[in-house]
Amino acid sequence: MPAPAATAVSPPGIAGWLADRVADLGELAIGWVASIGDVVLFALRTLGWIVARRQRREVLLPSFYQIGVMSLPVVALTGLFIGMVLAVQSYAQFKSLGLETRLGSVINLSLVRELGPVLAATMLAGRVGSAMAAELGTMRVTEQIDALESMGANPIYYLVVPRFLGCLVLIPSLTVMADFMGVLGGYLYSHLVLGIDYHHYWENSRAYVDAFDFLMGISKSFFFGAAIALVSCHHGFHCAPGAEGVGRAATNAFVHSFVLILVLDLFLGIGLNHLHDFIHPDGPRRLL
Amino acid sequence: MPAAATAPSSAADQAAPPLLQVDRLTVRFGPHEVLRDIAIDVAAGETLVILGESGCGKTVLLKSMIGLVRPSGGDVRFEGRSLGRLGDRQLAHLRTRYGFVFQGAALFDSASIADNIAFPLREHTRLSEAEIRPIVESLVDEVGLPRSALAKKPVEVSGGMRKRAGLARALALDPQLILYDEPTTGLDPIMSDVINELILRVRRRPGVTSVVVTHDMHTARKVADRIVMLYPVARLRQDDPQIVFDGTPDRLASSRDPRVRQFVEGRAGSRIDELREEQGLAAAGGRDDGDDTEDSR
Numbered sequence: 001m002p003a004p005a006a007t008a009v010s011p012p013g014i015a016g017w018l019a020d021r022v023a024d025l026g027e028l029a030i031g032w033v034a035s036i037g038d039v040v041l042f043a044l045r046t047l048g049w050i051v052a053r054r055q056r057r058e059v060l061l062p063s064f065y066q067i068g069v070m071s072l073p074v075v076a077l078t079g080l081f082i083g084m085v086l087a088v089q090s091y092a093q094f095k096s097l098g099l100e101t102r103l104g105s106v107i108n109l110s111l112v113r114e115l116g117p118v119l120a121a122t123m124l125a126g127r128v129g130s131a132m133a134a135e136l137g138t139m140r141v142t143e144q145i146d147a148l149e150s151m152g153a154n155p156i157y158y159l160v161v162p163r164f165l166g167c168l169v170l171i172p173s174l175t176v177m178a179d180f181m182g183v184l185g186g187y188l189y190s191h192l193v194l195g196i197d198y199h200h201y202w203e204n205s206r207a208y209v210d211a212f213d214f215l216m217g218i219s220k221s222f223f224f225g226a227a228i229a230l231v232s233c234h235h236g237f238h239c240a241p242g243a244e245g246v247g248r249a250a251t252n253a254f255v256h257s258f259v260l261i262l263v264l265d266l267f268l269g270i271g272l273n274h275l276h277d278f279i280h281p282d283g284p285r286r287l288l
Numbered sequence: 289m290p291a292a293a294t295a296p297s298s299a300a301d302q303a304a305p306p307l308l309q310v311d312r313l314t315v316r317f318g319p320h321e322v323l324r325d326i327a328i329d330v331a332a333g334e335t336l337v338i339l340g341e342s343g344c345g346k347t348v349l350l351k352s353m354i355g356l357v358r359p360s361g362g363d364v365r366f367e368g369r370s371l372g373r374l375g376d377r378q379l380a381h382l383r384t385r386y387g388f389v390f391q392g393a394a395l396f397d398s399a400s401i402a403d404n405i406a407f408p409l410r411e412h413t414r415l416s417e418a419e420i421r422p423i424v425e426s427l428v429d430e431v432g433l434p435r436s437a438l439a440k441k442p443v444e445v446s447g448g449m450r451k452r453a454g455l456a457r458a459l460a461l462d463p464q465l466i467l468y469d470e471p472t473t474g475l476d477p478i479m480s481d482v483i484n485e486l487i488l489r490v491r492r493r494p495g496v497t498s499v500v501v502t503h504d505m506h507t508a509r510k511v512a513d514r515i516v517m518l519y520p521v522a523r524l525r526q527d528d529p530q531i532v533f534d535g536t537p538d539r540l541a542s543s544r545d546p547r548v549r550q551f552v553e554g555r556a557g558s559r560i561d562e563l564r565e566e567q568g569l570a571a572a573g574g575r576d577d578g579d580d581t582e583d584s585r
Contacts, residue, residue: 062398139397146356147394151408151457152383154376 042156042234046164049157055165063162067128068170072177078123079178082115083107083185091194101200105208107186112179112209117217118265120178121224124171125257129232132163133253136236137246145237155237164229171225172218179217212279216272223268227260307332307367307465307497308353314361315348321521322348324530325362328516330465335491335498337508340518341551345530346501347391349518350467353499354386355379366465384412387458387466391473393450395442401428401453402438408460427456431486448479455486466490468500472507484510505552512537519547523562 086107094100139145148155190196232253239249306329315323322345330336340346351357352364355371364371395404405424409415431452437445472480484507491498517533533548
C-alpha cells in the first residue's frame with residue numbers, strides 16, 4: 001500500500017516565507033538537473049543507435065533534403081546580408097583612421113570565425129530545429145511515436161538519428177555556403193558602393209584570414225548542428241498534449257538551441273584559440 | 289511457443305497458463321493515480337473487452353499491456369515473462385507478437401497507406417519488395433480497403449479507411465495478441481459495425497487473442513467473450529477495487545451494481561450533480577489552499 005503523502009508544514013512568518021522560497025529554488029534546481037540529465041541520456045541513446053545500426057538510404061535522404069536543400073536559399077540570403085551589413089557598419093570607423101582599404105580583413109575575419117557560423121546556426125535553429133520539434137511533437141500527440149514502439153521499432157533510430165546526421169553533416173556545409181555568400185556580399189558592397197579597390201581588399205583579406213580561421217568557424221558549426229538536432233528532437237519527443245504543447249515544443253526548441261549555440265560559441269572560441277596558440281607558438285597570440 | 293488453448297476462458301480452464309497477466313498493476317502520473325491494483329488474466333484465444341467511462345484508465349491499461357506505459361507498481365507478464373524486466377531489444381522483439389490498433393489509427397503521415405502497412409514487414413523480415421507487395425494487398429483485401437487507397441497518404445482517406453489501414457498494419461506480422469484502443473470511436477454506426485465485424489473475423493484467425501478497449505456497449509456485446517469494467521480511481525473509496533465487473537456479456541446485462549447498470553443503460557442519473565459538486569469542491573479547494581485545483585476529468 002502506498003504511504004500517504006507527507007505534507008510539509010512551513011514555520012510561520014518570515015522564516016516560513018524564506019523556507020518556501022528555498023524549497024522553490026531547490027525544486028527548480030532539481031528540475032534543471034533532471035532535464036539536463038534527460039537530454040544527455042537522449043544524446044547517448046542517439047549516438048548508440050548511430051553505431052548500432054546503419055541507416056537506410058530511404059530514411060536518411062528525406063531528412064537530408066529537408067535540412068540541407070530546403071535551407072539553402074535562406075542561408076545564402078542570410079550570409080549575403082551579413083557580409084553587406086558588416087561592410088556598412090565597419091566602413092565609417094576604418095575610414096576615420098584612414099584604413100578603409102583594410103575593410104576586407106575585418107569583414108572576412110568576423111565572417112568566417114564568428115558571424116557566419118553563429119548566424120547560419122541561428123537561422124537553422126529557427127527553420128530546421130523548430131520544424132523538427134513541431135513534426136516530432138505532432139507525431140507524439142497523434143501516437144505515431146507509440147505506434148513505432150508498438151511495432152518493435154526504435155523511435156530514436158527512425159526519427160532522431162536521421163535528423164541528427166542531417167544536422168551534423170549539412171549545417172557545416174550550409175555554413176560554408178553562408179561564409180561564401182557573406183564574403184561575396186561584403187566584397188560587392190565594399191567595391192561597388194564604397195569604392196574600395198579590388199587589389200587592396202583581397203590582399204588585406206589574405207594577410208589576416210588564414211585556413212585556421214575558416215576551419216575554426218566550420219568546426220564550431222558541427223557542434224551547433226549536433227546541439228540543434230538533439231535539443232529540437234528532445235523537445236519534440238517530450239511534447240505536451242494538444243496544439244499548445246506542439247507550439248511550446250517548437251518555441252522552446254528554438255530558444256534553447258539559440259542559448260546553447262551562444263554558450264558553445266564562447267567555450268569553443270576559447271578552446272580553439274588555445275589550440276591556435278599551441279599550433280602556432282611563434283605567431284600572433286589569440287589569448288592574453 | 290504459442291499457447292494451445294483457443295477456447296474462451298472460463299472458471300473451468302484456469303489450469304491453462306494465461307497468455308497475458310496483469311498483476312496488481314498501479315499507474316500514477318505525478319500525484320494522479322490512474323490505475324490501482326488491477327489484476328486481469330487474458331487467456332489465449334479469448335476476446336476481452338475493457339469497458340469504462342472516459343478517463344477511467346482504459347487506454348493506460350492497454351498501453352501497459354505492451355510496455356508503452358511503465359507501471360508505478362505491479363507487473364505485466366506475457367507468457368510468464370515480465371515486460372518490466374526485458375531489455376529494449378527483447379521488448380522490441382516481443383512486440384512483434386503484438387498488434388496495436390490505435391484510436392486515431394496513428395498512421396505515419398509522411399508515408400503512403402501501402403508503406404504504413406509494409407512497415408512491420410520491412411522492419412522485421414528479410415522479405416523483398418516483390419514479396420511484400422502481395423502480402424500488403426492481401427491485408428488490404430482482408431480489411432476491405434480498396435487497392436486504390438494504397439498509394440494515398442493517410443490524410444487523403446476517410447477516418448474509417450484509416451482505422452482499417454491501422455488494423456491491416458497491426459495484422460502484418462500475424463500477431464498472437466491484438467490490442468484495440470477505442471476501435472469504433474468517431475465512426476458512423478455502419479462503419480462502426482464494419483470494424484466490429486472485422487474484429488470478429490480477426491478473432492477467427494488461429495491462435496489470436498484480442499483485448500478491446502471501448503465505451504461502446506454495442507461493440508462490447510458483439511465481440512466480447514468476457515468483459516472487464518473499470519471505474520475511475522478518483523471516484524472510488526480508499527479500499528474499493530477499480531474493477532467493478534468481470535464476467536460474460538450476459539452477466540453484465542444482469543448485474544445489480546448501480547455503477548455497472550448506470551453505464552450499461554447510459555443514464556446520466558446523478559452524475560451531472562456529482563460533476564457540479566466536484567467542480568465546486570475543486571474551486572473552493574483552489575481558493576483555500578491551492579492544493580486541489582487540478583481536477584479530474
